[in-house]
Amino acid sequence: MNIVVLMKQVPDTWSERTLRAADNTLDRDAADAVMNELDEYAIEEGLRLTEAHGGEVTIVSMGPEKATESIRKALSMGADKAVHVSDEALHGSDALVTSAVLAKVLERAGFDLVILGSESTDARTGVLAAMLAERLGVPQLTFASKVDIDGSAIAIHRLADYGYDTVEGTLPAVVSVVEKINEPRYPSFKGIMAAKKKPVETLTVADLGIDPAQVGLAASATEVVEWAKRPPRAAGVVVTDDGDGGTKAAEFLASRKFI
Amino acid sequence: MSAVQRLAADETTEALFGLAREISEQELSPAAPAAEQESRFPREMFRLVGKAGLLGLPYPERFGGGGQPYETYLQVVEELASGWLAVGLGVSVHTLSCFPIATAGTERQQGWLPAMLGGDQLGAYCLSEPGSGSDAAALRTRAVADGDSYVVDGVKAWTSHGGQADFYTLFARTAGDPDAADRARGISCLHVPAGTPGVAAGPPEHKMGMRSSVTAQVRFDAARVPGDHLVGEPGRGFSIALAALDAGRLGIAACATGLAQAALEAAVSYAGQRRQFGQRIGDFEGIQFLLADMATAVEAARSLYLGAARRKDAGLRYGQQAAMAKLFASDAAMRVCTDAVQVLGGYGYVQDFPVERYMREAKVLQIVEGTNQIQRLVIGRGLAAR
Numbered sequence: 330m331n332i333v334v335l336m337k338q339v340p341d342t343w344s345e346r347t348l349r350a351a352d353n354t355l356d357r358d359a360a361d362a363v364m365n366e367l368d369e370y371a372i373e374e375g376l377r378l379t380e381a382h383g384g385e386v387t388i389v390s391m392g393p394e395k396a397t398e399s400i401r402k403a404l405s406m407g408a409d410k411a412v413h414v415s416d417e418a419l420h421g422s423d424a425l426v427t428s429a430v431l432a433k434v435l436e437r438a439g440f441d442l443v444i445l446g447s448e449s450t451d452a453r454t455g456v457l458a459a460m461l462a463e464r465l466g467v468p469q470l471t472f473a474s475k476v477d478i479d480g481s482a483i484a485i486h487r488l489a490d491y492g493y494d495t496v497e498g499t500l501p502a503v504v505s506v507v508e509k510i511n512e513p514r515y516p517s518f519k520g521i522m523a524a525k526k527k528p529v530e531t532l533t534v535a536d537l538g539i540d541p542a543q544v545g546l547a548a549s550a551t552e553v554v555e556w557a558k559r560p561p562r563a564a565g566v567v568v569t570d571d572g573d574g575g576t577k578a579a580e581f582l583a584s585r586k587f588i
Numbered sequence: 589m590s591a592v593q594r595l596a597a598d599e600t601t602e603a604l605f606g607l608a609r610e611i612s613e614q615e616l617s618p619a620a621p622a623a624e625q626e627s628r629f630p631r632e633m634f635r636l637v638g639k640a641g642l643l644g645l646p647y648p649e650r651f652g653g654g655g656q657p658y659e660t661y662l663q664v665v666e667e668l669a670s671g672w673l674a675v676g677l678g679v680s681v682h683t684l685s686c687f688p689i690a691t692a693g694t695e696r697q698q699g700w701l702p703a704m705l706g707g708d709q710l711g712a713y714c715l716s717e718p719g720s721g722s723d724a725a726a727l728r729t730r731a732v733a734d735g736d737s738y739v740v741d742g743v744k745a746w747t748s749h750g751g752q753a754d755f756y757t758l759f760a761r762t763a764g765d766p767d768a769a770d771r772a773r774g775i776s777c778l779h780v781p782a783g784t785p786g787v788a789a790g791p792p793e794h795k796m797g798m799r800s801s802v803t804a805q806v807r808f809d810a811a812r813v814p815g816d817h818l819v820g821e822p823g824r825g826f827s828i829a830l831a832a833l834d835a836g837r838l839g840i841a842a843c844a845t846g847l848a849q850a851a852l853e854a855a856v857s858y859a860g861q862r863r864q865f866g867q868r869i870g871d872f873e874g875i876q877f878l879l880a881d882m883a884t885a886v887e888a889a890r891s892l893y894l895g896a897a898r899r900k901d902a903g904l905r906y907g908q909q910a911a912m913a914k915l916f917a918s919d920a921a922m923r924v925c926t927d928a929v930q931v932l933g934g935y936g937y938v939q940d941f942p943v944e945r946y947m948r949e950a951k952v953l954q955i956v957e958g959t960n961q962i963q964r965l966v967i968g969r970g971l972a973a974r
Contacts, residue, residue: 401599401603402603402606405603515607515610515611515636515639515640516603516607516640517607517639517640517641518604518607518640518641518642518645518654519641520641521600521603521604521607522600524603525599525600
């Protein structure tokens with residue numbers, strides 16, 4: 330089975346993240362770059378599926394040169410090879426443009442199954458799986474907390490507030506995963522050594538037959554018009570227990586719709 | 589982001605440091621407080637570290653090791669120890685217990701190394717006895733040749749991983765007199781699988797710190813060990829023990845540096861948040877000077893063990909430098925951890941913050957693998973012999 334896992338390098342959620350004043354795009358120099366956490370679950374699921382059904386896992390990543398570090402990590406976890414789309418022209422691309430570029434890569438590489446995290450921790454649009462499925466003309470099975478494959482049939486548990494729905498489809502398909510699906514493995518030292526020898530193909534938009542004028546900030550349909558820093562955290566509410574502390578705590582939780 | 593910016597020779601080394609840091613921060617550090625509180629041995633953490641390939645880093649790849657220089661291996665140990673000292677120290681002890689076979693074993697014995705270094709097994713090092721610590725050569729455990737095997741009788745003390753280990757690297761007397769001036773002669777090294785009949789660990793010691801790591805006596809009661817488990821020449825085991833300890837001391841120095849780094853980071857973080865007299869206490873010069881001395885001690889400790897490691901990697905003599913690194917780094921860790929408690933004040937003295945634990949843990953590093961008095965003796969004798 331030919332599995333492609335989409336992986337994005339994002340700014341570390343634990344560090345102070347910001348946009349660039351000049352063009353309202355992500356300031357990649359302001360924070361450490363790490364692999365999008367949900368993508369680790371996508372990679373793990375890809376590896377488990379190929380361990381069970383055979384085949385190989387290809388990592389596809391679109392991002393600046395620095396994304397190589399995260400690609401190496403994915404390969405050291407056990408993925409077989411990688412495609413890195415890296416081009417200055419892509420800077421500022423929105424989800425629509427990104428999905429167009431990734432669809433070209435996927436058409437070019439061929440696939441039985443595309444797996445991706447259900448969202449990235451930076452943009453958090455969560456729409457890429459749907460856009461890709463539409464562009465590729467294949468079924469989308471999203472928010473999977475479990476994936477089963479039997480021949481060309483695929484069934485997932487689609488996470489919902491009330492539990493899960495079972496969603497079925499046929500391969501080839503696009504699946505997005507949630508963190509409940511598995512426990513991602515750590516790379517191993519042997520994996521790190523092996524990753525050095527694994528092929529990484531670097532592509533520009535021209536290599537994909539895409540006109541550079543059709544991608545990037547200017548070609549994007551959506552635009553960040555304005556943004557503001559998150560306000561500093563307000564002081565907390567202190568509840569004094571005068572015998573009715575439990576009631577006050579319950580009222581507070583109810584006001585926040587926790588209960 | 590970790591405060592420690594390491595110089596990595598290449599991308600592989602950088603990725604290895606990143607892996608060690610990730611495991612340290614995401615697995616070890618969160619699990620340590622409860623396990624230390626409950627004296628629970630973290631066997632699952634050693635499996636995790638083993639699976640990641642970190643239990644055999646400094647040994648050749650043909651033995652199933654990572655083929656890494658000590659300069660790299662020790663920084664991995666430092667990272668692990670900064671998350672959980674018991675695990676960092678455990679990796680060092682395991683590495684020590686594999687040293688005799690890796691350096692002095694027969695081809696057949698070295699065939700056991702892939703299993704020993706593969707990540708599933710854990711080793712222990714049995715040198716000290718209840719009556720012989722610093723005077724290690726006065727050991728009384730006997731291994732008597734009987735047919736094609738040795739029959740071992742005696743008691744070993746302060747054994748890390750005692751009762752948990754899969755194999756014991758044992759030093760026992762095949763000849764000679766423990767009270768004689770030449771008592772180092774007649775000591776031999778034996779590789780003893782933990783399941784050998786007659787081998788039993790006593791109850792774990794109740795320690796001041798590092799309570800998750802088991803330390804126990806190991807008793808040998810007519811334990812029969814095959815003759816081909818003798819490592820190196822019969823009667824020449826003490827020189828193997830000393831060579832292993834030279835390398836092991838570098839491991840302790842790396843552990844001490846990791847622990848001190850963790851204490852420093854806790855103190856810096858607290859000083860940046862705690863406000864008194866209308867400002868952060870970290871803005872007071874009095875606290876800054878304390879932190880400055882702590883940071884300097886950590887950097888110096890790291891430089892010292894890395895300097896000794898580079899000598900070892902280059903094939904130079906490094907015993908003196910290893911003793912200096914162990915002495916300095918463990919004394920520095922004790923001081924830095926004590927000062928970290930001081931920076932946190934009352935909060936430093938209670939178990940809600942980790943620094944009181946760090947302070948208890950630091951003490952053992954001044955004692956194990958040669959007390960710091962023995963280190964000074966090693967250094968002093970080296971100078972006198974010039």
